[in-house]
Amino acid sequence: MSASGFAFETVAEDGPARAGVLTTRHGQVLTPTFMPVGTQGSVKTLTPAEVEATGARIVLANTYHLWLRPGAEIVAELGGLSAFTRWPHTTLTDSGGYQAFSLAERRTLSDDGFVFRSHLDGSKHLLTPEEAMRVQGLLGSDIAMQLDVCPPAGAPREEVEAAVEQTTRWARRSLAARRPEQAVFGIVQGGLHVDLRVRHAAELGELPFEGLAMGGFSVGEPIEEMHRVLVEVAPSLDKRRPRYLMGVGTPRDLLLAIGAGVDMFDCVLPTRNARNGQAITRSGAISIKQAQYKNDPAPIDEACGCPCCRLGYSRAYLRHLFLSGEILVLRLLTQHNLWLYGELVQKAREAILRHEFAAFARSYIEPR
Amino acid sequence: MSASGFAFETVAEDGPARAGVLTTRHGQVLTPTFMPVGTQGSVKTLTPAEVEATGARIVLANTYHLWLRPGAEIVAELGGLSAFTRWPHTTLTDSGGYQAFSLAERRTLSDDGFVFRSHLDGSKHLLTPEEAMRVQGLLGSDIAMQLDVCPPAGAPREEVEAAVEQTTRWARRSLAARRPEQAVFGIVQGGLHVDLRVRHAAELGELPFEGLAMGGFSVGEPIEEMHRVLVEVAPSLDKRRPRYLMGVGTPRDLLLAIGAGVDMFDCVLPTRNARNGQAITRSGAISIKQAQYKNDPAPIDEACGCPCCRLGYSRAYLRHLFLSGEILVLRLLTQHNLWLYGELVQKAREAILRHEFAAFARSYIEPR
Numbered sequence: 017m018s019a020s021g022f023a024f025e026t027v028a029e030d031g032p033a034r035a036g037v038l039t040t041r042h043g044q045v046l047t048p049t050f051m052p053v054g055t056q057g058s059v060k061t062l063t064p065a066e067v068e069a070t071g072a073r074i075v076l077a078n079t080y081h082l083w084l085r086p087g088a089e090i091v092a093e094l095g096g097l098s099a100f101t102r103w104p105h106t107t108l109t110d111s112g113g114y115q116a117f118s119l120a121e122r123r124t125l126s127d128d129g130f131v132f133r134s135h136l137d138g139s140k141h142l143l144t145p146e147e148a149m150r151v152q153g154l155l156g157s158d159i160a161m162q163l164d165v166c167p168p169a170g171a172p173r174e175e176v177e178a179a180v181e182q183t184t185r186w187a188r189r190s191l192a193a194r195r196p197e198q199a200v201f202g203i204v205q206g207g208l209h210v211d212l213r214v215r216h217a218a219e220l221g222e223l224p225f226e227g228l229a230m231g232g233f234s235v236g237e238p239i240e241e242m243h244r245v246l247v248e249v250a251p252s253l254d255k256r257r258p259r260y261l262m263g264v265g266t267p268r269d270l271l272l273a274i275g276a277g278v279d280m281f282d283c284v285l286p287t288r289n290a291r292n293g294q295a296i297t298r299s300g301a302i303s304i305k306q307a308q309y310k311n312d313p314a315p316i317d318e319a320c321g322c323p324c325c326r327l328g329y330s331r332a333y334l335r336h337l338f339l340s341g342e343i344l345v346l347r348l349l350t351q352h353n354l355w356l357y358g359e360l361v362q363k364a365r366e367a368i369l370r371h372e373f374a375a376f377a378r379s380y381i382e383p384r
Numbered sequence: 385m386s387a388s389g390f391a392f393e394t395v396a397e398d399g400p401a402r403a404g405v406l407t408t409r410h411g412q413v414l415t416p417t418f419m420p421v422g423t424q425g426s427v428k429t430l431t432p433a434e435v436e437a438t439g440a441r442i443v444l445a446n447t448y449h450l451w452l453r454p455g456a457e458i459v460a461e462l463g464g465l466s467a468f469t470r471w472p473h474t475t476l477t478d479s480g481g482y483q484a485f486s487l488a489e490r491r492t493l494s495d496d497g498f499v500f501r502s503h504l505d506g507s508k509h510l511l512t513p514e515e516a517m518r519v520q521g522l523l524g525s526d527i528a529m530q531l532d533v534c535p536p537a538g539a540p541r542e543e544v545e546a547a548v549e550q551t552t553r554w555a556r557r558s559l560a561a562r563r564p565e566q567a568v569f570g571i572v573q574g575g576l577h578v579d580l581r582v583r584h585a586a587e588l589g590e591l592p593f594e595g596l597a598m599g600g601f602s603v604g605e606p607i608e609e610m611h612r613v614l615v616e617v618a619p620s621l622d623k624r625r626p627r628y629l630m631g632v633g634t635p636r637d638l639l640l641a642i643g644a645g646v647d648m649f650d651c652v653l654p655t656r657n658a659r660n661g662q663a664i665t666r667s668g669a670i671s672i673k674q675a676q677y678k679n680d681p682a683p684i685d686e687a688c689g690c691p692c693c694r695l696g697y698s699r700a701y702l703r704h705l706f707l708s709g710e711i712l713v714l715r716l717l718t719q720h721n722l723w724l725y726g727e728l729v730q731k732a733r734e735a736i737l738r739h740e741f742a743a744f745a746r747s748y749i750e751p752r
Binding site for chain 2: 056057058060061062063081085086090093094095100101102310311313323327328329330332333335336337339340342343344346347
């Protein structure tokens with residue numbers, strides 16, 4: 017075992033789908049796994065114990081946000097993300113590049129990195145591959161992500177090729193700047209070009225990353241295009257390492273990607289949509305705001321074991337809380353949605369162990 | 385036992401201070417007790433289980449708010465407040481008069497009741513003593529409050545006298561309109577006039593209310609004026625019935641009032657101030673926003689047993705969450721503050737049982 021304590025083992029395969037165990041200094045994560053997003057060091061509205069109860073054993077925190085506030089040095093002084101946020105399990109941080117790209121103002125890209133201005137106070141920052149590693153090192157996550165270049169959906173092939181090449185150069189610089197106690201994942205780019213993706217996966221596979229991610233999906237392209245590419249690209253990522261599909265997705269997206277051999281996911285969908293009043297169920301999403309629920313005594317989903325459904329909160333009460341601006345409903349819907357995701361990846365894993373994944377995925381995606 | 389299942393027994397006296405047991409259809413409440421405020425059917429940010437963990441066995445809900453949204457008929461259809469909100473213990477509702485007075489628009493008062501327009505949609509409503517009882521009956525609280533007239537601080541004596549007389553007339557009308565399964569409390573008015581208060585307490589004491597409240601305090605008068613009046617008035621309320629001081633107050637206010645013989649309190653202070661970033665401690669309140677906490681690893685209060693302090697959330701993390709607009713901190717501070725209130729009334733009760741209340745109150749109010 018390395019200084020990072022990182023290990024990954026595949027315990028079963030079912031076609032391209034895999035069931036595995038990922039180990040970090042903070043314990044084990046059974047894969048496939050879904051990482052709830054704790055942007056600013058908190059999975060919005062929930063305590064760590066509540067996140068844990070949904071089955072999650074790894075969360076994602078955003079380097080960009082924590083770097084700007086409270087500052088990586090503060091987090092380091094308080095013992096790193098796990099001690100700071102009271103999340104006892106594994107934490108992964110992104111590189112900060114995506115938010116520097118999407119949130120920050122007057123961003124410019126050079127071969128050295130991103131220059132951007134904070135969306136909070138306009139202060140100027142330079143995000144290089146080395147700085148991304150330094151900041152993530154201070155944050156003390158178990159898994160750091162390399163800085164990458166993510167071209168927008170529909171970018172011309174030359175721009176995608178340039179992004180791939182720059183990402184590879186930054187991959188080497190990231191690894192040169194790594195801390196031994198932190199695992200680092202490389203990020204495969206290449207847009208919707210299967211050949212670029214496969215070539216990039218092979219290139220990054222040569223480097224001593226502990227895991228390999230696929231970035232640049234779910235950036236606006238038709239979702240079936242993503243799945244068309246994924247099914248060809250995911251199996252080409254070194255099978256001895258965990259494969260992480262960044263920023264994806266719906267329950268259906270997860271199942272299709274698991275079927276293609278992906279092990280790890282993160283997405284704001286279950287948490288953000290909860291705060292917009294949306295409860296995700298196996299038979300689709302419902303908006304708790306709708307007038308049809310005003311005197312509906314049923315829970316969101318009779319068959320669900322989450323605290324919101326199990327304790328008998330009615331749709332009528334949840335609707336009342338939402339329309340009244342009560343915070344409790346944001347918590348309950350977030351718990352419900354993350355519970356569904358936690359159960360989904362757990363059941364997917366069990367199906368892989370039984371070599372029945374394809375049938376399970378079909379039954380879930382097309383419920384009776 | 386009456387159809388309301390209501391009973392009150394004093395188990396110990398220590399000077400004017402009393403320790404008691406209040407019983408409703410939803411169980412027992414040890415007194416003195418503090419009622420967290422669940423304005424719209426939710427103690428803001430918390431689940432019922434979390435409220436219960438603070439020691440509370442009774443919460444207050446606001447009739448005005450629930451009447452207008454979701455509507456008392458909806459709450460009745462869903463089984464009443466306890467079933468609707470999943471709070472398994474006792475609920476008390478106010479009459480709606482105070483909010484109709486303070487929140488509604490174009491409010492007019494006649495001998496019949498209040499005519500007001502909803503602050504939500506401008507719709508016109510008439511709140512009479514009978515309507516207040518009907519709405520509270522639909523809400524299904526264990527304890528209903530009579531509609532009263534609460535003059536503003538500094539009102540001339542004649543206005544206060546008129547309010548007292550109207551409140552007595554409305555007391556009789558409220559009792560005539562009561563449901564047998566609901567306990568009803570009368571409300572003593574009289575401003576800062578001890579003679580009016582004592583006379584009103586005697587008048588209402590003649591009526592078959594299950595409990596007697598004191599309204600019209602904490603409406604802007606100097607707080608020492610309230611305590612001066614309380615110490616003379618509270619002991620004059622029929623000692624066989626619970627005494628409820630409405631809308632009060634700070635930990636110090638509670639202790640002084642318990643010392644005067646009060647059994648029940650409600651106040652938005654611990655919950656509202658939490659949402660403004662204030663944590664209440666035995667040595668005073670702290671604002672978690674302050675820069676001095678930016679790298680402070682200590683919990684709010686080392687000696688506190690609440691989840692926020694016990695699980696080691698640092699002031700630095702709480703400050704970060706507050707400045708970042710994260711909902712989790714509102715929950716944690718609310719739990720902390722209500723925990724302090726729950727512990728305060730529990731310790732006050734134990735001190736009364738030991739006949740050491742005066743010493744306990746002194747040590748709490750003037751900590752070393």
